[in-house]
Amino acid sequence: MSLLPCSAEEFSSAEYWEKFFKKRGEKAFEWYGDYNSLCGVLHKYIKVPDQVLVVGCGNSELSEQLYDVGYKHLTNIDISETVVTHMSQRNAERRPGLIFQQVDATQTPYEDSSFQAVLDKGTLDAMASEEEGMLARSMLTEVGRVLSVGGRYVCVTLAQESVIRLAVEHFVQLGWAVRLHCLQEECGKEEDSFALPVFVLVCTKFRQPMPSPILEMCLGEDGAPTRLSRVPELLSAVRERQAYSVLRKRLRTETDSSSNLSLTLSHVKTGLPRYTLTIQDCPPGAKVPRSNQFAVFIVPQGSETAWLYSSTEGRKQLAASANFRRLVVVAMHRNQEYTDMQAVQSELSPMVMDLAPPGMPANQQVPFLSVGGDLGWREEVSRGVSELSGEYCVENVRGEDGELYRRLIFLSNATLVQSESRLVSSHTASSQKKKNKKKVKQTAAPKPSLSLSVDSGFLCCAHHEVMVAGLAMLGVGTPQSKDAPLSVHLVGLGGGSLPQFLRDFVPNVSVEVVELDPVVFEVAKEWFAFRPDDRLTVTLGDGLERITALQAEGSRLFDVVMFDVDSKDSSVGMSCPPAAFVETSILQKVRSLLTPRGLFMLNLVCRDSALRKSVLERLSAVFPTILSRKIEDEVNEVLLCSPGENKTLDAAHILQSVKQAGESLQTALRSGTSRKPHIDITELLKDLKIE
Numbered sequence: 001m002s003l004l005p006c007s008a009e010e011f012s013s014a015e016y017w018e019k020f021f022k023k024r025g026e027k028a029f030e031w032y033g034d035y036n037s038l039c040g041v042l043h044k045y046i047k048v049p050d051q052v053l054v055v056g057c058g059n060s061e062l063s064e065q066l067y068d069v070g071y072k073h074l075t076n077i078d079i080s081e082t083v084v085t086h087m088s089q090r091n092a093e094r095r096p097g098l099i100f101q102q103v104d105a106t107q108t109p110y111e112d113s114s115f116q117a118v119l120d121k122g123t124l125d126a127m128a129s130e131e132e133g134m135l136a137r138s139m140l141t142e143v144g145r146v147l148s149v150g151g152r153y154v155c156v157t158l159a160q161e162s163v164i165r166l167a168v169e170h171f172v173q174l175g176w177a178v179r180l181h182c183l184q185e186e187c188g189k190e191e192d193s194f195a196l197p198v199f200v201l202v203c204t205k206f207r208q209p210m211p212s213p214i215l216e217m218c219l220g221e222d223g224a225p226t227r228l229s230r231v232p233e234l235l236s237a238v239r240e241r242q243a244y245s246v247l248r249k250r251l252r253t254e255t256d257s258s259s260n261l262s263l264t265l266s267h268v269k270t271g272l273p274r275y276t277l278t279i280q281d282c283p284p285g286a287k288v289p290r291s292n293q294f295a296v297f298i299v300p301q302g303s304e305t306a307w308l309y310s311s312t313e314g315r316k317q318l319a320a321s322a323n324f325r326r327l328v329v330v331a332m333h334r335n336q337e338y339t340d341m342q343a344v345q346s347e348l349s350p351m352v353m354d355l356a357p358p359g360m361p362a363n364q365q366v367p368f369l370s371v372g373g374d375l376g377w378r379e380e381v382s383r384g385v386s387e388l389s390g391e392y393c394v395e396n397v398r399g400e401d402g403e404l405y406r407r408l409i410f411l412s413n414a415t416l417v418q419s420e421s422r423l424v425s426s427h428t429a430s431s432q433k434k435k436n437k438k439k440v441k442q443t444a445a446p447k448p449s450l451s452l453s454v455d456s457g458f459l460c461c462a463h464h465e466v467m468v469a470g471l472a473m474l475g476v477g478t479p480q481s482k483d484a485p486l487s488v489h490l491v492g493l494g495g496g497s498l499p500q501f502l503r504d505f506v507p508n509v510s511v512e513v514v515e516l517d518p519v520v521f522e523v524a525k526e527w528f529a530f531r532p533d534d535r536l537t538v539t540l541g542d543g544l545e546r547i548t549a550l551q552a553e554g555s556r557l558f559d560v561v562m563f564d565v566d567s568k569d570s571s572v573g574m575s576c577p578p579a580a581f582v583e584t585s586i587l588q589k590v591r592s593l594l595t596p597r598g599l600f601m602l603n604l605v606c607r608d609s610a611l612r613k614s615v616l617e618r619l620s621a622v623f624p625t626i627l628s629r630k631i632e633d634e635v636n637e638v639l640l641c642s643p644g645e646n647k648t649l650d651a652a653h654i655l656q657s658v659k660q661a662g663e664s665l666q667t668a669l670r671s672g673t674s675r676k677p678h679i680d681i682t683e684l685l686k687d688l689k690i691e
Contacts, residue, residue: 252356
């Protein structure tokens with residue numbers, strides 16, 4: 001290890017290589033694999049009679065071994081005088097036809113089209129480390145000059161992105177064919193191999209430049225080529241193989257219960273993502289049976305957004321429950337077909353042992369776990385693109401409770417359900433009062449032609465239920481407020497289930513919704529049965545601008561202002577709402593829009609404890625009374641903020657009065673319509689606490 005360079009720039013230095021080979025002495029330096037690991041792919045592209053130029057030969061034994069198996073026309077060049085002298089002397093008697101010359105690969109003395117192959121093992125990687133890759137470009141230009149038509153540049157490389165991009169773009173511009181072989185399984189023993197896989201780049205020179213790029217990727221020396229249409233797609237395929245190799249190396253040598261390692265496997269033919277595998281190890285010291293080393297858990301389709309499978313905390317809980325040393329959680333992707341559990345197991349089995357924990361015997365049986373033994377069910381009903389939020393899909397799924405649900409998913413964050421509604425079919429609508437809470441095994445997927453409708457009396461999102469229950473703080477449903485109108489201003493429409501529930505079940509309510517994205521509004525109407533009317537209106541626009549405009553007008557007040565809007569930036573510690581919505585200036589404007597009895601409700605999703613504390617401090621400065629309710633098994637919490645300060649009651653009395661008002665609210669929700677909402681106000685108010 002001491003002979004490796006301290007910085008990448010040293011690779012391109014003649015002084016470095018001179019020093020390197022003097023230190024190395026007699027011992028051959030087989031960087032990126034030896035003859036045995038490379039011979040399969042080399043023999044495929046370099047023929048025995050070919051005139052071969054080996055650039056940057058070093059003191060590798062590769063040329064000697066090629067010579068010994070019949071390749072008698074090898075010209076080896078290197079920038080180091082030391083290595084050329086040494087290699088010439090070493091082979092003078094035994095291999096008299098093996099030529100070694102001190103030549104700079106960027107300016108060789110050879111005639112045009114004088115070689116049928118140029119072999120490069122690591123030299124491109126060394127030269128491309130020089131700033132802007134000028135040396136590498138010069139070498140590749142020289143390669144193109146000395147190769148004859150039909151000749152091949154065969155380069156063994158680690159395929160660093162800057163290196164492989166430079167080479168591929170160079171030869172694509174010349175109209176050559178480009179193929180990459182990933183030899184991840186070919187190079188040495190596991191403990192001796194590079195963390196990154198070794199690639200062999202093969203670029204073929206044509207008489208006439210190809211009008212469109214020929215780009216191919218092969219796995220292994222004999223893998224069938226996958227055709228790619230653009231250079232970025234090839235680079236992406238390389239990155240995927242590199243990421244897998246690094247992950248594989250790490251998993252085979254260590255365990256880490258705190259990490260959140262994941263891997264996406266794509267379909268070989270289509271290149272589309274097919275499985276995402278997340279590795280969860282048990283913490284050190286956990287009492288795991290000796291036989292429970294490793295298992296694979298298949299997440300049912302439609303359930304991958306559930307907290308248990310999509311969050312780090314949930315997967316830890318799942319792993320602890322399964323009680324295996326390592327659990328691989330597998331999620332299936334949209335737009336992919338899966339036959340049955342046995343087919344999925346067969347598809348995953350060949351690579352499962354790559355992810356096994358350290359020390360696990362290669363022949364040990366690996367169990368596949370699942371819920372109910374089936375793959376779940378998912379049906380995509382619509383897909384489109386929003387200029388504001390990107391690509392989205394609307395899908396029907398069967399939940400683990402056996403019920404059918406419709407979801408809106410933005411594919412930029414495919415594990416987050418943007419909106420969700422429960423569906424009822426024509427033959428089950430009459431039995432909706434019987435709610436089955438048990439997990440049931442799927443027997444058959446609903447037929448696409450089956451008539452499905454949205455159950456507007458059921459709120460899928462727990463934080464929506466808490467927001468509705470929070471109306472008890474206003475005394476909604478009590479005799480004192482029996483005929484009093486209730487005005488609600490809601491920022492964030494989604495599928496429209498919350499505002500529609502309020503309109504349908506809360507007496508005397510009027511709801512104004514502000515939604516930034518017009519596509520979301522259309523999706524809500526088309527797929528989630530959202531129906532605005534004179535008591536439920538939608539304004540398209542920016543929620544903050546609308547708050548500011550209403551405050552400036554000063555002519556309208558609301559009993560409730562609700563913020564239920566998410567941030568598109570997943571890199572921050574608070575994903576809901578966007579940070580601008582909880583700035584002090586906005587909170588003050590919200591307070592000014594509330595009636596004397598008014599209430600501000602905020603759906604908060606914050607994983608950063610310091611950031612949450614900051615938000616609560618700003619809220620407390622504007623709203624003296626704040627009640628919070630965390631959502632079980634989720635990061636969400638609902639904050640109920642009142643501008644009024646009741647100094648005569650302590651915390652216990654405030655909570656007790658709210659819970660008593662909840663009973664009146666429950667009665668009021670059920671009395672205004674022939675339909676009965678599926679909500680338990682009393683239960684929802686049990687875990688309220690004062691901040």
